[in-house]
Amino acid sequence: LSDITGVIPALITPFDENEAFDEKRMRACVRFLLARKVDGFYLTGSTGETFLMSPEERKRVVEVVVDEVAGRVPVMAHIGAIGTHLSVDLAQHAQETGVDALSSVPPFYWSFPQHEVLGYYADLTASTDLPMIVYNVPLAGLFGFDMISKLAQIKGVEGIKYTAPTHFEIMRIKAEISKDFVVYSGADEMAMSGLSFGADGIIGSLYNLMPELFIGIRDAIAAKDLARAQALQETANAVIFFGVSRSLMAVIKRGMAWQGADAGYCRRPFSNYYDAEAEEALKNDFRQAQE
Numbered sequence: 001l002s003d004i005t006g007v008i009p010a011l012i013t014p015f016d017e018n019e020a021f022d023e024k025r026m027r028a029c030v031r032f033l034l035a036r037k038v039d040g041f042y043l044t045g046s047t048g049e050t051f052l053m054s055p056e057e058r059k060r061v062v063e064v065v066v067d068e069v070a071g072r073v074p075v076m077a078h079i080g081a082i083g084t085h086l087s088v089d090l091a092q093h094a095q096e097t098g099v100d101a102l103s104s105v106p107p108f109y110w111s112f113p114q115h116e117v118l119g120y121y122a123d124l125t126a127s128t129d130l131p132m133i134v135y136n137v138p139l140a141g142l143f144g145f146d147m148i149s150k151l152a153q154i155k156g157v158e159g160i161k162y163t164a165p166t167h168f169e170i171m172r173i174k175a176e177i178s179k180d181f182v183v184y185s186g187a188d189e190m191a192m193s194g195l196s197f198g199a200d201g202i203i204g205s206l207y208n209l210m211p212e213l214f215i216g217i218r219d220a221i222a223a224k225d226l227a228r229a230q231a232l233q234e235t236a237n238a239v240i241f242f243g244v245s246r247s248l249m250a251v252i253k254r255g256m257a258w259q260g261a262d263a264g265y266c267r268r269p270f271s272n273y274y275d276a277e278a279e280e281a282l283k284n285d286f287r288q289a290q291e
């Protein structure tokens, strides 16, 4: 896992106007991002609207993207679900399809006790040979440091996607768990912070829309040029705050379309900016936000 680093879009999933998975648009978006030099892809995560898809659809997204990427950059598949059976099935399919790593949210909704969450990850890692990146995200309930330490002891758990704002814990993970335990910072608004606190890479939604800014942050942090990293983060954050105050995936998808990669529609209940009036309103808002 330690060789998967850098700027990794949590890939959007394009749907067509009837909300069906749009394979053609998916392939075009992958080509668009490869041309913009992203370092890898994270599939069927929250940004990929995964919990709005059937298992068969999630599998198809993985197959299409792995085929289109054709080994040029690493691919990680988020295979999380509430139930172990389904996650194991998705994990085994992802391995057969040829992904490089797996990731999963913890089982959610019923607030499972620690031993059941640990059991979930142990069952998953036992079911394939792929490295597992646990997903620490507020939407599924954040792990504390003790739980992260316990998770890291499970054979096959090799990293964490850290979408918590407590970045000092990134340093602590590296110091007290292992410097080889891979950390991906998950809050795009804090990419600079995550990388400067020692994260190996960044995984997020906005890297679909403006990867260059974050590739610039990656390089500026590596060169210890904090002033440049800060300027790029400020530019990025203006767009991020614009997006999160609306419907983020819909904003990202239309923004990609404006740049030449039509990322299609979101699935309901997410909204869209696809009719002329909504699109014009979005563009006007964006112009005003820039003034």
Ligand code: NAY
Pocket (backbone or CB within 6 Å): 010, 011, 042, 044, 045, 046, 047, 048, 078, 137, 138, 139, 163, 186, 187, 188, 189, 203, 204, 205, 206, 240, 244, 248
């Ligand atoms: C995924 O699985 O799609 C992600 O990695 C998404 C990470 C995002 N966090 C959440 C909570 O969805 O990219 C971030 C987030 O959209 C961004 O920082 C804006 O808040």
